[in-house]
Amino acid sequence: MPCLGYGAACFAKEFPDLLQVPMKDILHASRTRKIMTCRMKEYYAENEKCRICEKRLNCAGGCRVNAMTVHRDNNTGIDEDACFFRLGGYEVRVRETADAAIRRFSLPEHSIGIPARVLPAEG
Numbered sequence: 001m002p003c004l005g006y007g008a009a010c011f012a013k014e015f016p017d018l019l020q021v022p023m024k025d026i027l028h029a030s031r032t033r034k035i036m037t038c039r040m041k042e043y044y045a046e047n048e049k050c051r052i053c054e055k056r057l058n059c060a061g062g063c064r065v066n067a068m069t070v071h072r073d074n075n076t077g078i079d080e081d082a083c084f085f086r087l088g089g090y091e092v093r094v095r096e097t098a099d100a101a102i103r104r105f106s107l108p109e110h111s112i113g114i115p116a117r118v119l120p121a122e123g
């Protein structure tokens, strides 16, 4: 599977079984490969909402497992939960809550488990 999150998806059994199918076959001709090799430019070409979104470099359309759970066979669908989180102000609220906890308990920055965000490259 492209990532561990797919293991809990309703369509998890549709991925090839590594114990039954050779890795080279999985990597060369499967749904797994199609998902793993999807480029951001393909994604943005299909989703104008994300293409023009102010959060696109942080979010990049959200989680693919979430998107495929809703859009089923479409790996390039929008993850609406990501929209809710990013555009609903929750990103800022989580950061503020973490910062308040860091101050209140005099914690080192990294102990809260919210690392500085690494921006994905477009391409």
Ligand code: SF4
Residues within 6 Å of the ligand: 049, 050, 051, 053, 054, 055, 056, 059, 060, 061, 062, 078, 079, 080, 082, 083, 084, 086, 087
């Ligand atoms: S917040 Fe929504 S519209 Fe913006 S990039 Fe993420 S999924 Fe796309």
